[in-house]
Amino acid sequence: MLVLGVQASPLKYNATASGSYYPYSTGVKENPGISHEFVIKVMAEAGIEIAHVSLPAKRTQQFMLNQQLDFEIVSPTWLTEEERNLQQFVFSDALLPVQELLVTLPDKVSKYASSNSIVGGTVGTVRGYYYHNDHEFIRADFATERELVLALSKKRIEVAIIGDLPALYWSQQLDIDIAFGAMHSKGQLHIRLRSKHKELLPKINDAIATLKSQGIVEQLEDKYLSPIIFKSMPHSD
Incomplete structure (x- = not known):
C-alpha cells in the first residue's frame, strides 16, 4: 500500500521454494538464483521495498491464502484453472521460461x-x-x-x-x-501479487520490461547455468 507516494511497509514474499530449486532459487543469500535475483532487481527498479520471509513451500501456499505474504514467484501452468482465476491475486508479466x-x-x-x-x-x-x-x-x-x-x-x-x-x-x-x-x-514464471497491491502492477511490469531490454536475464543465465551440462529434452506429447 502507498501513502502519499511513500510505501507504507515492505511487501513480504517467499522465493526460496525447497531451497534446492537450482538455478531458479537456491536459498543462498549471496547467490539466490535466477528468478529470485531477477525479482529483487525488478522491485528495486520499480522502487518497491520488499522483505523476504523464509518459509517451506507448503507454508508459502498457506501464507499467500491467509494474506500473510504479499507475493510469490509462480508459473500459472502449475496451478489449477480455479487457482489461476482466484480474484485475490493478479499476475505480473512473464519473467522467465520454466x-x-x-x-x-x-x-x-x-x-x-x-x-x-x-x-x-x-x-x-x-x-x-x-x-x-x-x-x-x-x-x-x-x-x-x-x-x-x-x-x-x-x-x-x-x-x-x-x-x-x-x-x-x-x-x-x-x-x-x-x-x-x-x-x-511448460510456461513462464510470474510474480503473483495480492490484488490489494494491484496498483503496483504497472510499475512492476515496466521494471520487468526495462531489465529485460538491458539483458539482465542473459546475465543471470550466464551466472547460474554454467555449472549445468545440458542434454536434449523431450517435446511435449
Missing part, C-alpha cells in the same frame, strides 16, 4: 513417454509445491528436488515431476543418471 518433466531412471523412460502415464500412479513430488493435476495421481512428497533424485536412484519411487534444470543440476551434482519422459508443464 518447464517440468516426468523424470525417471533410464531403464524406465519408455514407460513415461506420455503425460497420461502417471494417471492413477504414485509420483514423486516436492512437499508444498503446486501441481495442476495432482488429483490424477498419488503424491509421494519429498522435501526437495535433490531428495527426489536420490529417491529415484534408491528406487523408492519410479517417477517424479521435476523442473528440467533442477533435475539436470542434481543428477550431475549427485552423479546419478536420470532420463526425461513426457512434459508435465
